[in-house]
Amino acid sequence: MHTAAIDPPGITWLRVSPKYVTVRLVEWALGNLVVLGVLSLPLLFVLLGWWTWPPRWLAVAVPAFMLVLALWRLVLIPRQVRAIGYAERDDDLLIRGGIFFQRVMVVPYGRMQYVDISVGPVERRLGLCTLKLHTASASTNASIPGLPAEEGARLREQLSARGEARLAGL
Amino acid sequence: MTAGGPMPVPGEKYDGEWLRVHPASPFVRGWVALAAIGYFFGRDTFERMLQGEPLVGGQIAGRAPWLLAGGALVLVLAVLGFILSWYFTRYQVAEGYVRVNTGFLFKQQRQARLDRVQAIDIVQPLLARIFGLAELKFEVADAGESAVRLAYLRMEDARQLRATILARASGVELEPGRPEAAAPEAPEQQVLQVPPSRLIGSLLLSEQSIFVVLGGVASVVLSAVTENSGFFLYLIPAALGLIAAYWSSFHKGYNFTAAVSPDGIRLRYGLLDTQAQTLPPGRIQALRVVQPPLWRIFGWYRMQVNVAGYGAAGSDGQGGSRTTLLPVGEIGDVVNMLALVLPDPGTADPLRVFQCGLDGLGSDGGFVTTPRRARFLAPLGWRRNGFAATDTALLMRSGRWWRQLVVVPHQRTQSMALHQGPLARRFRLADLVLHTTAGPVLPRVIQADAGTALALFDAQAARARAARKRQTSEHWLAQVTPLVSPVEPAPLVEPAEAGTLVETVDLDPHQPPKLASSPGEPGWRGDELDQRVSPRAPNATQQEGPQRG
Known part of the structure; x- marks a missing residue:
């Protein structure tokens, strides 16, 4: 488990389910296949002789570049999922994420306006859910993806109870 | 001005009774629609009058009654709609809530908690200002749309209502026997004013002026180099846009004053449309x-x-x-x-x-x-x-x-x-x-x-x-937060002029505990x-x- 320079010391991070990798893989596949397909069309047309303009090297280079980028992202997915973590402290919830661009966020329980849980089709099949916290600030983009369903429900109840106990105004 | 009925007696109003906005308000709000209808039906006639022709053209003379009837019908429907929308718009301030009911086909009831008020604005667009009316906006924390808009009230009613809402929201104890009585307006003290000369200077030295100068220099250089005066033509829309931007900034910043009262910071500004914002502590x-x-x-x-x-x-x-x-x-x-x-x-x-x-x-x-x-x-x-x-x-x-x-x-x-x-x-x-x-x-x-x-x-x-x-x-009065006292030493506030203390109310439940002194x-x-x-x-x-x- 890697700890980054900006993680507060002495925190035991709870990690999300490794099954979340599958969700990310499906998302990756859907997104990149479409992009790659569209970008490969010029190559196909050039090879078939329908188009003359894009020179062959350009028609090859663009999709190849995208493919390398997509593969690079693919390799990163498991590490990115492992980097997601959350920790419940007495008064606030910590959420971390990211490998290259790391982010550690603290959301005080008293500041939470509401908590919602969303489940996508792939997540439902794997028994996962995504928990999202909302404060009065729109820039609080605090979500924990890839939680097992029962852990998500427990966390939601826990957060609601703690939020009510420490509720503060704006 | 006082078409809405008898003058409000402090203490008699806002005690939970349902009230209506000023009867003229739909017309002030919808005058554009009325003007459009008038323009649409009046233009042709007017043009004919100018040209000395008969008021009704020959080929439509037979249909003139129908056209007139149609126009009258549209007008009557519009006015009826205005009257209905006015009749069914009612508001109430009671039990810690402000409630507004609107609509006669699709009814809408809105209520907002008084102690959740984030700001109260009194806005006077030019036409409303002419008629002595004002719109009251009650903001809660939902980032954008006003929770409650009351358009239009008479100016003194709007101020009275604002004072009442702010007093209730601050948790001040009014007369103990009558908790729903109207509150007197909190006294306020002017803190600063932006003189117009400084506002104009600030606009001239603002960021957009740099772009004006750069753009002007670039176009002069380009037209000199290419010997093509067409570049100046491109400047016309840019200049119009800039004038609009300058005007808007000037208009919004004109006569900007800030005052402090126990209800919060009060900002007033505007040249044609005036606005008074109150930000509670x-x-x-x-x-x-x-x-x-x-x-x-x-x-x-x-x-x-x-x-x-x-x-x-x-x-x-x-x-x-x-x-x-x-x-x-x-x-x-x-x-x-x-x-x-x-x-x-x-x-x-x-x-x-x-x-x-x-x-x-x-x-x-x-x-x-x-x-x-x-x-x-x-x-x-x-x-x-x-x-x-x-x-x-x-x-x-x-x-x-x-x-x-x-x-x-x-x-x-x-x-x-x-x-x-x-x-x-x-x-x-x-x-x-x-x-x-x-x-x-x-x-x-x-x-x-x-x-x-x-x-x-x-x-x-x-x-x-x-x-x-x-x-x-x-x-906020329940919190131990000093508000007015920091200004009281007031070495920066200029010496009291006429109107610095806007109102002095004898019954002054707003005065917060003086703590910071x-x-x-x-x-x-x-x-x-x-x-x-x-x-x-x-x-x-x-x-x-x-x-x-």
């Missing part, structure tokens, strides 16, 4: 003071705020002016406004700390800057980017040319995040982002040392927690300001008097 979520490069000549600053009800700037076309706390002001005005927003600065020497935040460099005033090793990442700004924490607020400064100081009170911090990208990791740096409600201010500590940022992250979480525990009630406590001691500030802006304190007189 503690409703300002974040604040920034900026200084464009050219404003440095005269030592001018602009202040903007995030308020939960106002939302992001420009979301409703006027967010930009509503989030402006001070369109242009000198250092004395800035300090005055800071003292209103942050009554307890939380440091022993607030003027020095905030002065360093406004234009300081390095570690003066307790600021922690970007470490020296990162000077290649920010060659100009590394000594400027920094933060300082007082007991009550976090100060973040940035920008060597476009100077900026952001202030976030600790109890207003929503959540926080540390960010670190690959480059920042090489230099062991991190950014700390404070999340606040939507608005023009985006608080961010830029490129702090990673260890320092982490320490700040922890300390700030603890400070915000402690500050939230101190603030428990939405009723105790000598040992840290506060904005104005007497230091003259010494501190004078080297930079020698006549900052006496600036307004002569210009206004």
